[in-house]
Amino acid sequence: MQHYLSLQDIDSLSQWVEEAKSLKAAPLQHKSLGAGKTICLLFFNNSLRTRLSTQKAAMNLGMEVIVMNFGSEGWALEYGDGTIMDQGTSEHIKEAAKVVAQYCDVVGIRAFASLTNKEQDEAEVVLNNFKKYAGIPVINMESSVGHPLQALADAITLSENNSKKKPKVVLSWAPHPKALPHAVANSFVEMMHLQDADFVITHPKGYDLNPEITKNTKIEYDQDKALEDADFVYVKNWSNYQDYGKVLNQDKNWTMTAKKLGKAKFMHCLPVRRNVVVTDEVLDGEQSLVIEQAKNRTYAAQIVLKKVLASLED
Ligand SMILES: NCCC[C@H](NC(=O)CCC(=O)O)C(=O)O
Ligand SMILES: NC(=O)OP(=O)(O)O
Numbered sequence: 001m002q003h004y005l006s007l008q009d010i011d012s013l014s015q016w017v018e019e020a021k022s023l024k025a026a027p028l029q030h031k032s033l034g035a036g037k038t039i040c041l042l043f044f045n046n047s048l049r050t051r052l053s054t055q056k057a058a059m060n061l062g063m064e065v066i067v068m069n070f071g072s073e074g075w076a077l078e079y080g081d082g083t084i085m086d087q088g089t090s091e092h093i094k095e096a097a098k099v100v101a102q103y104c105d106v107v108g109i110r111a112f113a114s115l116t117n118k119e120q121d122e123a124e125v126v127l128n129n130f131k132k133y134a135g136i137p138v139i140n141m142e143s144s145v146g147h148p149l150q151a152l153a154d155a156i157t158l159s160e161n162n163s164k165k166k167p168k169v170v171l172s173w174a175p176h177p178k179a180l181p182h183a184v185a186n187s188f189v190e191m192m193h194l195q196d197a198d199f200v201i202t203h204p205k206g207y208d209l210n211p212e213i214t215k216n217t218k219i220e221y222d223q224d225k226a227l228e229d230a231d232f233v234y235v236k237n238w239s240n241y242q243d244y245g246k247v248l249n250q251d252k253n254w255t256m257t258a259k260k261l262g263k264a265k266f267m268h269c270l271p272v273r274r275n276v277v278v279t280d281e282v283l284d285g286e287q288s289l290v291i292e293q294a295k296n297r298t299y300a301a302q303i304v305l306k307k308v309l310a311s312l313e314d
Contacts (some may be wrong), residue, residue: 002311004139004304006128006146013194016152017159020296020303024156027060027302033309034063040104041141044071044111044126049270049294050149052142054108057301061309066104073306079125093126096131106137106308113144113181115245121145139301143182145210150269151187154299154301155195157293158232161265163244166196167231170264171202172223174277175250176237184269185236186213193217202226204249207242223254230264235278258282 003009010016023029039058043051043250051067058065068074077096078089085092100107111126120143131138141146158169171188186209191214192199201209210218220226227233235256240246256266256278264290266278274280282288 001137002308003131003137004148004308005124005131005143006065006140007148007190007194010152010194011150013152013155016030016303016307018153019306020076020152020156020162021058021297022298023302023306026194027298029059031062033306034058037063037106037309037312038060038066038104039106039108039305040100041067041108041176042067042100042110042144043068043072043073044109045142047051047101047141049297050110053294053297054139054141054149054301056298057305060158060207060298061300061305063106063305063309067222077126079129085262090269093129094133094240097130098135099264100130101134101136104136105312106139106305107134109143110139111143113245115179115181115239118244119303121301128233132304135309139304139308140182143184144181146187146190147183148187148190148299149304150184150213151191151305153293153296154188154267154269155191156296157265157267157289160292162248164231166198166237168198168229169234170226170230171199171201171236172226172256173207173256174235174237174256175252176253176273176277177247179245179247180242181241182209183239188236189213189217200226204251204254206242207238207240207249209238224260225311226261227262227264230262232267233261234267235309236268237277242263254278255279256282258285259286262288265298267293270294 074092078092113121127143203221258281
């Protein structure tokens, strides 16, 4: 059974990117593959792109789609084993996951990091419990530690816009008023490790991501230096990882500007705070790839669903 929980579920990134591009060229070529199959999309958090692009991808493959805003409309779920449920939670994951699995063949789950409980977040409690009890393929639509559908769409976008054998790609931290998760940055880093590039991460001192994820990636604390001769600049805020979930820095000197970007292409997963993360000039300019990235979310989801559907036939 093929799950899509992290980048590790991709056997060959370059092959998946090529197949996704072929789906983009003719999105309805496998319209009968998903006939009679249903996907449930469960959202514990807000979404625009993930919700619509995953639904569109499923429709392109002929699947039926059920969407539920679980966070606001479902029962509060309990994950603990043996809990006496006389507090805030109403339903145990053991029943909930098994019940959901009776209505669909595949389940997609969005469950962001709490940013308050590092241990629980890193254990991917929501995703892993659905995997454990549902018994059907689970797709990660952004979890505590990863956003592999976004990273796959980013890989497609890089491939479409790159003309060099070894492009310079920079992941640059940016300020943000809210505490944001590490998931997008983590998956982008993992995706970059799967291809040949001169990859650099730049962020203020003390804002290091999980070192188990960044591993041997080059980290340059001087943003201007990191951005020199960049071909692609991926901008993202994340809250502090060491002092978990805290906003310790909102330095506007890290905002991406046209001057800093130089000749590079600009990338961001969206939604983006204009004139905090990046200036209007960059977003409205020719070098921005953000709308293409969002478009590629459909084909990233479609290649994942195609692999998952194929695995159901095995
Ligand atoms: N799925 C794309 C990003 C989702 C989330 N961003 C946010 O929550 C931004 C919300 C705001 O700007 O108010 C994140 O960074 O992981
Ligand atoms: N990039 C992304 O995942 O967007 P949404 O949060 O709107 O789904």
